[in-house]
Amino acid sequence: MLNIPTQSFPAACSQQRVGPSGQSGRNKVALKPGHSLMDWIRFSKSGKDLTGLRGRLIEVTQEELQKHNTRGDCWTCIRGMVYNVTPYMDYHPGGEEELMKAAGIDGTELFDQVHRWVNYESMLKECLVGRMAMKTTTAIKAIIPPTPVTGLAPPVSVAPAPNKDSRPRYDWFQTDVTVHLVVYAKRKIPSSGCSIVDLEAGVLRLEVLLGKMSYMIHLRLADEVEGHVEVHTASLVGKIQVTIRKQAKGKWSSLGQPLEFHNTFLQKKDRALYYRDCVLVSKAEVNHNTHMFRLQLPRGTVMHVPVGKHVYLKASIQDTEVVRPYTPVDQNLAATSSHSSQEADLYLMIKVYPDGVLTPHLNNLHIGDCISVSGPEGTFSLRPLRDVTYLYLLAAGTGFTPMARLIQLALQDSIRKIKLLFFNRREEDILWRCELDALAANSERFQVEYILSDPCNSWTGRKGQVDESVLNNFLNKPDGSKCYVCVCGPTAFTERTTGLLKQQGFSKEEIHAFQG
Secondary structure (H helix, E strand, O other): OOOOOOOOOOOOOOOOEEOOOOOEEOOOOOOOOOOOHHHHHHHHOOOOOOOOOOOOOEEEOHHHHHHOEEOOEEEEEEOOEEEEOHHHHHHOOOOHHHHHOOOOOEOHHHHHHHHOOOOHHHHOHHHEEEEEOOOOOHHHHHHOOOOOHHHOOOOOOOOOOOOHHHOOEEEEEEOOOEEEEEEEOOOOOOOOOOEEEEEEOOEEEEEEEEOOEEEEEEEEEOOOEEEEEEEEEEOOOOEEEEEEEEOOOOOOOOOEEEOOOOOEEEEHHHOOOOEEEEEEEEEEEOOOOEEEEEEEOOOOEEEOOOOOOEEEEEEEEOOEEEEEEEOEEOOOOOOOOOOOOOOOOEEEEEEOOOOOOOHHHHHOOOOOOEEEEEOOEOOOOOHHHOOOOEEEEEEEHHHHHHHHHHHHHHHHOOOOEEEEEEEEOOHHHOOOHHHHHHHHHHOOOEEEEEEEOOOOOOOOOEEOOOOHHHHHHHOOOOOOOOEEEEEEOOHHHHHHHHHHHHHOOOOHHHEEEOOO
């Protein structure tokens, strides 16, 4: 619920903001002058007492938390830690009303719905009041010894074990020169890949993403190995095999020493994001304010980002950790989304805001510099596209990025018609226009239309913003057809568009809104 400033944490699909009318802008709610994210970072480091406790850390009871539930005295709890967010009210782009939804209560679930990936510990560390007092029981006391407040370890929750029959399992075998780790998912897995492998300094981390669940293998290997990793996936039988070469010939007595979260099967929302340092290998101009950043994964990392998923970039700016989601695209629209997942580079189409927080940092990176990148995230699934005959894509600005690979995939499939309605402010803002026009000219199944809100006098195309009449002209549901609509753009655009789609008779099962 703690909607950390959207200048650095917007929806994964979008890098621009719109006001309630759908016009382009930077903030969801107008902020007072001097209340940007950078202003908050400076203010939080000014040395002022932001908790009202003069630097003390306390244990907070449920009764005490509930007392602090007003605009002028607002505490909230996230994962067992209590923060006084009163000083942050005027810096919150989502507005006071959104922040007050978590006033005096545990806001963890609300926070996770919006920005689970945000490092709130870094953003709000000067607002930390203390830790929630645990309601001890005999059972918990027997397992968990008391922890002093000064340690500030979040309370431990004991979750029921999942059904063991449905849990993936792993095995391993070896030759004199190779080690093979095999995961049996016990279900069909996507052919596009659902596994991320990181091998660094003898530590192997394998994460298998299975719907809302994450299966983890985490080991310090028994002996030294080479850095190259191969991953082979048998989708129909649900098997993933990781192959690593030994540095020295010989037999191992074990695969290695288990590390944190080894052999666990958890909800994805319950595990921390893992970042690896990727190298910037090239940067190319897409238009006047957008660039294509090509990032190379580390040696020993194998990661393919499925269509419709995004990654997070992380950087330390003025000693504050800033995280931003981006959706990878392919190198161009002619590329194929079925390329090999072995050590593929990441291509990110990023709009640079001069007054932004993270994008100027990215724009100032030199070739060879590193940036931290997470694994794939997002709720998009290809399953609803089965048997779809008409796919409608509604994008605004850089909300086009998740649509790019989706267009490629749909054209490889049996979808009869793919239509893209692309909203921008000016003609020069349209991303990959030449490629989109060429694709439409060469494929009868793909159609694109551009709508500008602030066109020049020579523009002969459609003008305006998303509204009922625009959608009436763009959408149709032929009898006997199965339709699906994807929406991506700034928050206000996405909310308005999905509302209009429902008014036109599209069910929630027929709509996917890309969000962070």
